Amino acid sequence: MKLRSAICLTSAALALAVLTFAGTLPSSATDKIDPVADAKAFQKFFTDKFPKVKFEDFVNGPYSMNEDLHRQWQEKEQFPPYEFSLEMGKEMFSKPFKNGTSYEDCFPNKGIGIRQNYPYFDEKEGKVITLELALNRCREANGEPPFSYVKDEMAALTAYMAFTSRGKPMDIKIPNDPRALEAFQNGKEYFYTRRGQLNFSCATCHVQSPGERIRAEILAPALGIMNAMPIYRSEWSGMGTTSRRFTTCNSQIRAVPLNPQDDEYRNVEYYLSYVSNGLPISGPGARP
Amino acid sequence: MASSIRVRATASGETTEVQALIQHPMDSGFVKDAKGELIPAHFITQLTFEHDGKKVFAADWGGGVSKDPYVKFSFKGAKKGDELKIGWIDNKGATDTTTAKIQ
C-alpha cells in the first residue's frame, strides 16, 4: 500500500514537473534552425517599426533615425572624416609583405569588392571566419605579425576593403551544414542574451530602442548595423573595427569583454550580417 | 609629400562655400598615454584662408579642437576660377599651406 502511494506520488510529481517544464519552454513547432525565416522576421520588424525609412537607409544607423543628424551627416560625407584612415588602408593593402606576397594573394578577386561575403562559414575548420580574422591569418601565413583587432591598422585595412564593396548587397551564405546552422543560432542567442551589470542584451538597445537616446547618443537599428563597419567614430577620433565595437559595447554595460574574435563574437557577426542580407555595404561609416 | 589640407571650394552666384579637412593630431596636452604619461600639446594655433590677398577666414585655435579638424564656411566676392590660399601654423612652429581653385 505504502509503495503504491509512493509510486503514485512520484509519477504525479514527475507529471507536474514535465508540465511545468513544457510550460516554460517557448512554443515552437520544431526546434529547427531556420535562418531564412529569421531574416525575414528580422527585416519585417524594422520595416514595420520605421515605415518611413527607405530600406537601404537602415545601413546608416542613427542617421536613418533622425532627420537633423541625417542632414549633418550628408554634408560631412562630402568630406568624410575617415578619408585619412581609408588612404592609409589602401596604402597598407597594396604594400607587399617581406616575403614578396601581399594581401591580394590571400583573397578572391585580389581582395577587391569582396567584403560583402564576410563572415563566411569555413566547412573544413567548422567555424565562422570574419574579415578581420582572415586578414590576420593572411599576415601570419606570410611571416608577418598579426595586428591588434582593436587598433588603427586593422581598422584601416577593413575600411579600405569595405570601401571597395560600397553599394554591393550583403551576401552572407549559410551552407547546409549543421555546424553552420549552430553557429548562426549561437550568434542569435548571443545577440538576445542579457549580460553585464546593466543587464542589457544587444537587442535591448538595437531592437527595443533604435532611434531613442542612450545618454547623448541616438541608437542605431540592428538591421544593417554591420553594413557600415568599420566605423570612424568622432568619440574615438578615429576608425574602429567591429572587434572594437563589440568589446567596448560589452564593457559599457559592465560585462567583461571576451577576447576579440572569440567564437561568440564571430557568431554574432555572422548572425547580424546574414539577417541584413540584401542591404548595401556602406562602410566605412562615420558615426558620432 | 601630400598636403595635410584637403579643400573644396564651390562658387554659386556671389557666394563661395568652402570645406576643408586638415590632418593634424590636435593633442590638447591633457590626455595621458597607455603608460600614464601626458601626451604633449600639439595643435594648430592659427588657420587662415585668403582670397585675392585678403583674409576671408581666420581661426585662433587651442587644444579644445578635435583631431583632424573639419571647417566649413562661406564668403562673398569670389568667382569660379579664383584661387584660395590656405595655411596653418601649430604650437610647435610647424606650418603647411596649400592653394585651391574655386570651382
Place this chain on the structure above:
Amino acid sequence: MRNKMFKSALALALLAAGATSALTAGSEEDFKAAYAAAESANKEAGKLRNQWTTTASTLAAAKKAADAGEFDKATASAKEAEALAKASIFQATSEKTRWKEMEIR
C-alpha cells in the same frame, strides 16, 4: 580609593585594547574568507563567460583596503564582490532560456 579606580580603569583599557586587537585579527581572517569566496564565485562566472567589470573592480578595492589594513572595509567590499559575482552567475544561467523572450519572431 583612587588606586582602585585607576587599577580598574587600567584593566578596562587593557581589556578594550585586547578586544580591539582580537577584533582586527578576526577581521583579517574574515576578509581572507570573504575574498576567497568572492574570487571563487567570479571564477565560476568566468567559466560561464559572463563576468561583470564591477565584480573585478570591487575585488580590487577589497584587496586595496586589506593591504592598507582596513579589514572591515575590505571584508565588506569582498562580500559585495561575491554578491556581484553570484548575480552574474544567476544572469548567465537564467538567460540560457530567457533570451528567447527577447527574440524577434
